[in-house]
Amino acid sequence: MCLGIPARITGIADAAAMLADVDVHGVRRQVDVLCVAPTDAPLEDLIGSWVLVHVGFAMSRISETEARATLALLAEMGELHEELSAMQSTGETGALHAVQ
Template sequence: MCIGIPGQIVALHDSRRDHAWAEVCGLRREVNVALVATEGQPLSALLGSWVLIHVGFAMSLLDEQQAQDTLAALYAMQEVEPDVGLFMRGEGGDDALR
């Protein structure tokens, strides 16, 4: 299953350029933010932003309401899709969000 999940950028990576830490369902995950970074602005401008994460990349920016609505839908889906439940809990190995 291919799925994107909202996360909030909470910190910049100390040593990896274009990488940050996003909080996703209570867990911190390293994500590449090159696709959502704005040219000419520091990466720190992304702190606090909501992004849609897929395979370890922040694919697009979301507003907080979009992020919350998507998370609510994913939580509802885990009732009928066991794979979504595993994904939301960070199970399935280190590749769950990559």
């Protein structure tokens, strides 16, 4: 199953390419932020924001409360580990590594 999963934007990897670094429950990767990029502010304003990530794209901004509730629900359903494993095994939008 391929779900949208909450991630926190931790940095901007390449502003011209609209790529940001995100942390997804300890897994880091780069995602495309075109869909959530502010039109009237610098891309760096996204740092710290929570987004819903699906197939390498940040699809929408969500609140931290919603992000944490979704992560908890995914963990309860047993889907969180599956999704994180899938993210680690695919690298089409950047390298992944577990956070120490």
